Amino acid sequence: MDTSEFWTVIEAARSASAAKKSFAEALVDELATRTKDDILRYQERFDEAHGAVYRWDVWAAAYLIGGGCSDDSFMDFRAGLIGLGREWYERAAACPDVLAEHPAVTAAAEAHSDEVVFNETVNYAASYAFERVAADGGDFYEAWNEYRTSRNASPEAASEGMGEDFDFDDPDEMRRRLPLLAALYLGNTP
Numbered sequence: 001m002d003t004s005e006f007w008t009v010i011e012a013a014r015s016a017s018a019a020k021k022s023f024a025e026a027l028v029d030e031l032a033t034r035t036k037d038d039i040l041r042y043q044e045r046f047d048e049a050h051g052a053v054y055r056w057d058v059w060a061a062a063y064l065i066g067g068g069c070s071d072d073s074f075m076d077f078r079a080g081l082i083g084l085g086r087e088w089y090e091r092a093a094a095c096p097d098v099l100a101e102h103p104a105v106t107a108a109a110e111a112h113s114d115e116v117v118f119n120e121t122v123n124y125a126a127s128y129a130f131e132r133v134a135a136d137g138g139d140f141y142e143a144w145n146e147y148r149t150s151r152n153a154s155p156e157a158a159s160e161g162m163g164e165d166f167d168f169d170d171p172d173e174m175r176r177r178l179p180l181l182a183a184l185y186l187g188n189t190p
Contacts, residue, residue: 001041006049007086009042014085023083024121031129036138040147043126050078050123053093056163060178061096063168064185065105067114080119100180109184 001009009030016026031039054074062069062077069077081089084102091098099105099117108116130140166173175182 006045079122
């Protein structure tokens with residue numbers, strides 16, 4: 001599965017989720033129509049996209065949007081960012097502050113809700129779909145480890161390419177680095 005096909009899967013799930021199911025449910029349903037090998041290739045692309053936004057500036061955006069953000073929550077935020085679709089993912093990857101323009105983020109800020117973008121279940125969509133299609137009872141994580149080993153793929157990137165670390169609890173620093181999101185979540189006054 002190449003990058004374009006990965007985003008096609010995401011967009012198909014986004015379209016299906018407009019009806020009466022969550023994005024995560026629609027994603028599992030979409031992946032469950034594919035072979036086990038396709039699901040493993042999807043997971044490989046997912047991990048690449050997930051790891052590419054493992055950066056301090058993206059974490060700071062998650063921190064503002066979520067009213068705080070642990071490392072586990074940051075996993076969920078990055079999964080939810082992928083769930084926003086290719087256009088928003090790429091825009092946020094280039095400049096996380098642009099999330100202040102996303103309609104769901106704006107609405108959540110106005111409603112004082114901290115649940116927008118974060119989507120834990122998306123992290124496990126491939127495993128749920130794999131279990132559904134594995135007639136032989138095959139285990140996703142065993143298959144995934146074998147697949148990664150055969151492809152010499154490494155787990156998600158560690159903290160070395162995360163960019164410059166900074167204090168998320170410093171409102172002035174957050175306003176300087178993420179002015180649009182800070183205006184939404186911290187207000188305009190110091």
